[in-house]
Amino acid sequence: MENAGQPVLKVRNLRTGFATPAGTVVAVDNVSFDLHRNDVLAIIGESGSGKTVTALSLIKLISTPPGRYLGGSIEVEGTDILQLDEAAMESVRGRQIGMIFQNPRASLDPSFTIEFQLIETLMHHDPSLTRAAALDVATRSLQEVGFPDTARVLASYPHQLSGGMCQRIGLAMVLACDPKLLIADEPTTALDVGVQAKILLLLKKRSRETGLPIIIITHDMGVVRAIATRVLVMYGGHVQEEGEVDDVLSSPRHPYTQALIRSIPDPDQAIEEISFIKGEPPNLLSPPKGCRFAPRCDRAVALCHATVPEWRGIGEGRMVRCHLAETGAAQ
Ligand SMILES: Nc1ncnc2c1ncn2[C@@H]1O[C@H](COP(=O)(O)OP(=O)(O)OP(=O)(O)O)[C@@H](O)[C@H]1O
Numbered sequence: 553m554e555n556a557g558q559p560v561l562k563v564r565n566l567r568t569g570f571a572t573p574a575g576t577v578v579a580v581d582n583v584s585f586d587l588h589r590n591d592v593l594a595i596i597g598e599s600g601s602g603k604t605v606t607a608l609s610l611i612k613l614i615s616t617p618p619g620r621y622l623g624g625s626i627e628v629e630g631t632d633i634l635q636l637d638e639a640a641m642e643s644v645r646g647r648q649i650g651m652i653f654q655n656p657r658a659s660l661d662p663s664f665t666i667e668f669q670l671i672e673t674l675m676h677h678d679p680s681l682t683r684a685a686a687l688d689v690a691t692r693s694l695q696e697v698g699f700p701d702t703a704r705v706l707a708s709y710p711h712q713l714s715g716g717m718c719q720r721i722g723l724a725m726v727l728a729c730d731p732k733l734l735i736a737d738e739p740t741t742a743l744d745v746g747v748q749a750k751i752l753l754l755l756k757k758r759s760r761e762t763g764l765p766i767i768i769i770t771h772d773m774g775v776v777r778a779i780a781t782r783v784l785v786m787y788g789g790h791v792q793e794e795g796e797v798d799d800v801l802s803s804p805r806h807p808y809t810q811a812l813i814r815s816i817p818d819p820d821q822a823i824e825e826i827s828f829i830k831g832e833p834p835n836l837l838s839p840p841k842g843c844r845f846a847p848r849c850d851r852a853v854a855l856c857h858a859t860v861p862e863w864r865g866i867g868e869g870r871m872v873r874c875h876l877a878e879t880g881a882a883q
């Protein structure tokens with residue numbers, strides 16, 4: 553792993569929230585992590601844990617009300633993008649950071665054909681490209697994400713294509729712009745198994761060959777195992793654990809990570825035997841006073857209910873937010 557040198561992305565104590573009539577929802581709370589070249593970081597966690605808000609925060613899409621940055625920094629190649637104005641951010645998005653949205657249609661405009669949108673994006677990204685050259689790049693990029701019949705796709709409007717097809721077009725558009733960092737929010741959820749494998753292989757190849765650092769948000773441990781080098785586990789807006797993928801999956805130190813891994817159904821398991829994490833995720837308007845997971849944790853002691861655990865290192869490349877990580881109680 554080529555992890556030496558400065559991280560491409562350095563996130564420190566990031567806090568973002570939403571103003572609601574009932575108060576501020578802090579959806580991302582004191583999140584810190586680094587991303588180096590060649591890293592493929594999988595962000596996992598139950599629904600509502602703050603994965604998408606983290607991703608949107610990283611490309612500064614939380615700035616419009618009710619969204620608000622509450623603190624921290626996001627350094628991309630040494631520049632804190634939270635200090636940039638919207639005009640400067642326009643060139644960071646796409647050029648430096650490519651984003652695949654969880655909603656596959658979010659990056660496409662319903663009123664234009666795919667050909668028009670791909671060509672406009674590519675020519676905006678590289679003004680020296682002719683229309684013919686941009687069409688050529690677009691065609692090759694569509695083939696890369698698994699479209700044999702590119703003519704039909706290019707002539708279509710987004711509503712004429714399935715969610716999975718739009719997702720792949722979004723990916724083709726982003727990869728063709730050659731970003732320095734790729735963020736993909738559940739990029740394979742809408743895809744069938746064959747296309748999913750092809751996309752994962754494409755991302756893995758891109759990361760290996762060019763060092764492209766990738767953040768991939770997923771609910772699928774198969775995806776984590778197939779592509780990730782590191783894993784970051786979110787719960788209730790906090791990062792609870794982070795480390796090398798094999799370490800975290802084989803010896804999770806946080807009871808939440810352990811419960812999450814236990815709750816992944818085995819393909820042979822009957823539906824009645826699947827283990828669910830008991831209880832409900834926290835209400836972020838009034839989160840628990842101590843560890844966010846304490847109310848659902850069967851190992852919690854008084855300290856866990858009273859004090860938020862610090863985000864701390866527990867060995868080579870391993871971080872955790874749990875009072876019990878070293879005592880053996882959380883093994
Ligand atoms: N516009 C908003 N206004 C108020 N609260 C919001 C808004 N967007 C997100 N939230 C809250 O932020 C929290 C985190 O949401 P987020 O979309 O990041 O979850 P997620 O981990 O991506 O879940 P999923 O796996 O379902 O995609 C949730 O509690 C959600 O209700």
Ligand SMILES: [Mg+2]
Pocket residue numbers: 603604605654737
């Ligand atoms: Mg999400």
